[in-house]
Amino acid sequence: MRIALMESVRRNHAIEHATVTLMLERGVPAPMGGYSIGPGFVIWSRGSIDDVALAARDALDLLKAGNSELAISPYCGTNIVTFALVGALAARIFSGRKRTFWSTVRGSVAAVIAAMLLGRPLGRLLQRHCTTLPYVEAVKLVEIRELSQKPVSIVWIRTDSSAR
Numbered sequence: 822m823r824i825a826l827m828e829s830v831r832r833n834h835a836i837e838h839a840t841v842t843l844m845l846e847r848g849v850p851a852p853m854g855g856y857s858i859g860p861g862f863v864i865w866s867r868g869s870i871d872d873v874a875l876a877a878r879d880a881l882d883l884l885k886a887g888n889s890e891l892a893i894s895p896y897c898g899t900n901i902v903t904f905a906l907v908g909a910l911a912a913r914i915f916s917g918r919k920r921t922f923w924s925t926v927r928g929s930v931a932a933v934i935a936a937m938l939l940g941r942p943l944g945r946l947l948q949r950h951c952t953t954l955p956y957v958e959a960v961k962l963v964e965i966r967e968l969s970q971k972p973v974s975i976v977w978i979r980t981d982s983s984a985r
């Protein structure tokens with residue numbers, strides 16, 4: 822299974838996840854999150870630009886050193902989408918053709934159970950094979966800039982993997 826996401830997006834997504842994981846480990850208070858595009862990624866949080874910059878550099882070093890687990894995040898949007906899809910599918914299957922009150926209830930119970938059982942492992946699987954890529958040997962962080970400070974800090978990190 823392969824979703825045609827650009828490799829640069831998937832690499833940035835891996836670094837983004839690892840950065841958020843390190844920031845949480847280092848005590849930057851939740852909530853925080855990120856978003857990756859081809860040229861780089863943004864991190865929003867209540868931390869300072871130094872928190873983000875340090876975490877991003879260390880995240881890249883750790884990924885380069887082979888800690889590919891850091892590329893997988895339980896908080897990723899991939900998981901949320903997977904939860905929703907698995908739930909909707911289970912609801913459809915278990916509520917059957919004839920819609921009665923109880924078949925609808927049965928469907929929603931099935932949705933919750935399926936999402937609980939399958940949502941997270943499937944989300945991890947999709948992240949590993951489709952939406953992240955931990956092979957970042959050639960990646961450099963070329964710009965780290967704070968785009969806003971209030972109400973949360975938004976830091977833009979531009980990456981480059983062309984220069985060796």
Ligand SMILES: [Zn+2]
Pocket residue numbers: 834838894896897898899
């Ligand atoms: Zn993600």
